[in-house]
Amino acid sequence: MSEFALLISPSARAAYFADTQEVVLAEIAGLADVDVSGHEARGGMSFLRLTAEPEKACDILRLSFAQGLFQVDGDNWQPIECGAGFGLHEDFVYGEKYRGKTNETLTRLLINIALQEADTNNEKLRLLDPMCGRGTSLFWAMRFGISANGIEKDQTVLNEVRRGLKKWTKLHRQKHKLVDGWVQKSNKKGVGKFLDFMAEGQVARLVIGDTVNACDLAGRKPFDLIVTDIPYGVQHMGGADGARSPIDVIQAAAPGWAACLAPGGAMAIAYNQNIPRRPAMVAAFDGLGLEVIDRNVAHRMSESILRDVLVLRKPR
Numbered sequence: 001m002s003e004f005a006l007l008i009s010p011s012a013r014a015a016y017f018a019d020t021q022e023v024v025l026a027e028i029a030g031l032a033d034v035d036v037s038g039h040e041a042r043g044g045m046s047f048l049r050l051t052a053e054p055e056k057a058c059d060i061l062r063l064s065f066a067q068g069l070f071q072v073d074g075d076n077w078q079p080i081e082c083g084a085g086f087g088l089h090e091d092f093v094y095g096e097k098y099r100g101k102t103n104e105t106l107t108r109l110l111i112n113i114a115l116q117e118a119d120t121n122n123e124k125l126r127l128l129d130p131m132c133g134r135g136t137s138l139f140w141a142m143r144f145g146i147s148a149n150g151i152e153k154d155q156t157v158l159n160e161v162r163r164g165l166k167k168w169t170k171l172h173r174q175k176h177k178l179v180d181g182w183v184q185k186s187n188k189k190g191v192g193k194f195l196d197f198m199a200e201g202q203v204a205r206l207v208i209g210d211t212v213n214a215c216d217l218a219g220r221k222p223f224d225l226i227v228t229d230i231p232y233g234v235q236h237m238g239g240a241d242g243a244r245s246p247i248d249v250i251q252a253a254a255p256g257w258a259a260c261l262a263p264g265g266a267m268a269i270a271y272n273q274n275i276p277r278r279p280a281m282v283a284a285f286d287g288l289g290l291e292v293i294d295r296n297v298a299h300r301m302s303e304s305i306l307r308d309v310l311v312l313r314k315p316r
């Protein structure tokens with residue numbers, strides 16, 4: 001075992017606000033064989049002190065709040081050079097800024113929690129984001145070395161995503177392939193239209209359609225991880241019915257999402273605990289053969305948004 005000091009990124013505070021410390025501890029608690037001994041402030045920076053085997057360094061650096069890791073030997077702190085080993089340039093995740101984008105740090109947290117809870121035994125993991133917007137989770141998944149599918153009802157995202165990918169692939173000379181197609185017969189509403197982005201041995205596919213039909217849109221092969229950030233209220237719902245709570249969509253979609261999950265697979269769903277309440281979210285997945293995992297990473301974003309994450313697993 002070695003002693004480490006883990007530098008907490010200032011971006012964690014921008015994601016988790018006043019609850020940063022609790023979220024940080026809850027996320028690292030999901031990593032096996034890492035013992036946290038406490039916090040330490042040095043030079044205006046905030047560190048977590050921990051003990052772990054040196055081989056754990058890469059996993060530790062993948063935590064959503066990690067900025068750097070130091071091996072501690074008394075007062076001598078040596079930076080660990082191995083890095084988090086992410087693929088693709090970070091601009092594929094952070095580069096695009098748009099209204100309704102999920103915080104990049106929160107998205108990384110969702111993927112980490114799902115990875116910590118999943119136990120599918122599959123060597124090549126696959127991730128589904130059934131409400132993927134412009135694909136923050138899909139490109140994060142690729143950086144983690146995971147292929148991903150996303151479903152989004154707004155067909156305008158395809159052009160936006162294509163435009164962004166063309167920009168970042170050109171700027172970073174990233175070898176890639178972009179392929180357009182349909183998972184079903186072409187139609188004016190764009191349902192079933194997809195864009196594949198292939199790079200670094202992974203594929204991210206963004207398909208247009210209603211998440212209620214996730215299984216038809218995402219294909220038959222089950223996913224190890226389902227990660228999503230559902231709409232927080234009126235600003236993201238945008239439905240013609242003016243619906244404010246996303247709970248109706250979640251209730252209708254839950255059976256399909258559960259069916260898309262492989263045995264041993266895990267879901268991490270971010271939502272605003274004010275709409276819907278946690279019991280309603282849990283009830284939406286009741287009777288679908290999933291177990292609720294007790295992970296508390298709730299954090300207040302604003303007066304009206306208390307962001308929480310519901311974690312579920314399909315037993316093997």
Ligand SMILES: C[S@@+](CC[C@H](N)C(=O)[O-])C[C@H]1O[C@@H](n2cnc3c(N)ncnc32)[C@H](O)[C@@H]1O
Pocket residue numbers: 100101102103130131132133134135136137151152153154209210211212229230231232236237249
């Ligand atoms: C919070 S946003 C996700 C943002 C995304 N993570 C990103 O960073 O771009 C929720 C998304 O769910 C989509 N959505 C809402 N209802 C849907 C449905 N029935 N089927 C598919 N997507 C839906 C919305 O259009 C919105 O893009």
